[in-house]
Amino acid sequence: MADNRTNNTMKSLTLLYDAGCGFCCRCRAWLESRDQVIPLGFIPLGSREADRRFGDLQRLRPEEQMLAISDAGEVWQGDAAWVMCLHALRDYRPLAAKLAHPLFRPFVKQAYTLVSSNRHPLSDLLGLSPAEWAGKKPEPSTAVGCQMGGCH
Numbered sequence: 001m002a003d004n005r006t007n008n009t010m011k012s013l014t015l016l017y018d019a020g021c022g023f024c025c026r027c028r029a030w031l032e033s034r035d036q037v038i039p040l041g042f043i044p045l046g047s048r049e050a051d052r053r054f055g056d057l058q059r060l061r062p063e064e065q066m067l068a069i070s071d072a073g074e075v076w077q078g079d080a081a082w083v084m085c086l087h088a089l090r091d092y093r094p095l096a097a098k099l100a101h102p103l104f105r106p107f108v109k110q111a112y113t114l115v116s117s118n119r120h121p122l123s124d125l126l127g128l129s130p131a132e133w134a135g136k137k138p139e140p141s142t143a144v145g146c147q148m149g150g151c152h
Helices: 022-032 048-060 079-087 090-099 105-117 119-126
Strands: 013-017 040-044 067-070 075-077
Touching (some): 013 022, 013 048, 013 079, 040 048, 048 067, 067 079, 075 079
Antiparallel strands (some): 013 067
């Protein structure tokens, strides 16, 4: 497993995600809709592609926590994987740097664990169907704060 330091030569980041979870599919659509500094790829857990490319990662129990794998083979899991996703996005790099700071890591881990362990109930509560988000990019928000650039 990688030591969780980003490599300046990283060319892509592949995410293993739960394609049967509406919340996970919505997160994928959100990530895809953002300007990426590091291109993101997505592979559903349990797919032939995941098994072919990353079968040896089953020991990390990817069904329990998101995995992010760089083209160089570095692996981030759970909250560290989410921070890496933000690092890959142009507008969220400063936030990722702050969240990666040791002072904030315990809070990031707690927040990630809370959301991750409740992703299926959240999907139900928010009415997020996996099929609804398959291959879709979310529309830009029309909220006043977003129109004024406050969403970044």
